[in-house]
Amino acid sequence: MRRRAFRYLMLGLSVIAPVWAHHSIAAEYDDKKPITLRGTVTKFDWTNPHVYLYLDVRDSNGKFTNWAVEYDSTLDLKRSANGWNRDVVKVGDTVTAEGILSRDGSKQASGKSLTLASGKKIAAANPAAIKLAGARTGKEAPHWPNGHVRLGAVPGGKGFWADANPAGLYETSAGNIRMNYQGQLANIADAGKIAPFQPWAKALYEYRQRNNLKDDPMAYCLPPGGPRQFQDRYGVQILEQPDRQRIFIMSAGGNRNWRLIFLDGRKNPDPEEVTPTYYGYSSGKWEGDTLVVDTTAFTERFWFTNGGLPHTEKLALTERITRPDFDTLKYEVTVNDPGAYTRPWTGSFNLSWVPADVEEYFCDESNHETESLSGKHTTSTP
């Protein structure tokens, strides 16, 4: 009864989505419309989730128009090693930005490069090329005194997991399916191999793929539940608390949320009796060196994988997480959602160890360029 009442409430209530924030570039910008903007910097916003440069550009009639040029996240720009930092340009500098135009006709572009006042040209980041993992150590997986493999850092050490490979999720029996770092298929004809879809789910998946993932909930900084938390380009940090019989899965990207897995032997509650959430309700147990986690009670308000696989509130996941060596986390998941798929199916990917601390990144309402992001940017910013 409580669940049904909540469902009605959720049907009525809607979450405010203030920003179009961490989006697919292809969804908002047209790569067939290149543009070069030379002008004077009025503002350089080195902020999350994306960096913005504002330029006063004079047109052929001598009229000045303020343009917004969007670049990658601060982390991606820094990791590109192309010379980006918060002081790379200053208000008043004359610079040239090359990029592609916004699809909605607003005075906005996605930056591909920036020629500084000094004449030095720096390229934007290429997220597909950025890998976080360190060199492989060749070491064996570390263990706790109780014998379980450690999924996180050793005492005194640091590190997290990233670089999911493959970047998307598909049924293991499908073989190797090519997709980009966002889970977008190289060949849309492969859609039918991804999973045993119900017809509506396949059509919706193809729709999302054909539309460059433009409706991705993560674009609104909503949490990535299920496997997608492990697919986040900024990685995940696993924090184990054996004394408290629980494990935290901490997102290094997105809105920096976390998921909790109980290891105290409890059973998952009836999904009809609890509030559905982005991460669901997880209980796990160890089978040798494999952490087996059952999760239910998901909301429908997110994509549970890169690339936009649909799901319903009936989604139930069984994850099997192992660390076969120091540098590798193997993630396997069985997806059971009779609302969207004709049978349960299993997919997997590996992550690599990043021997570093998670760097600060937030995708949330702190982004204050909402006018630009919503396509309403038409005048100079203060």
Place this chain on the structure above:
Amino acid sequence: MRRVAAILACILVGMLAGSTIALMAQEGHPLTGSWHGDYGTSPTQRTQFVFLMHWDSKNVEGKINPGANSIPLKVATLDPSKWMVHFEADLKDAAGKPAHTVFDGKLDNVGSYNRTITGTWTQGAQKGDFKLTRD
């Protein structure tokens, strides 16, 4: 009765909140959720209605104008190959008697939370157009 009132209140609050939302991602089955809109025989002869639909893994079930006088959807189908929808329900005619009504429409902006359905309806000799927007 209190439960019905609470449900209606939730939906109304949601409609008001939803009116401030420009964009949001689609969730679950494309027909699942609360929809509001109107139907009529001309631009000036309109009747407002609310659809509440839910995907049960095999069929879409739902009702029109949820509440004490709700009308069950006898048929609710989606053809995902063309995003076409088909609804059948016994609305009431001008005399207040049940009148079988058939709606055929197209689902647009499928990926959006505020997706729409537009199409035509027939009720005996009467016919017209309708539009629904996901709340």
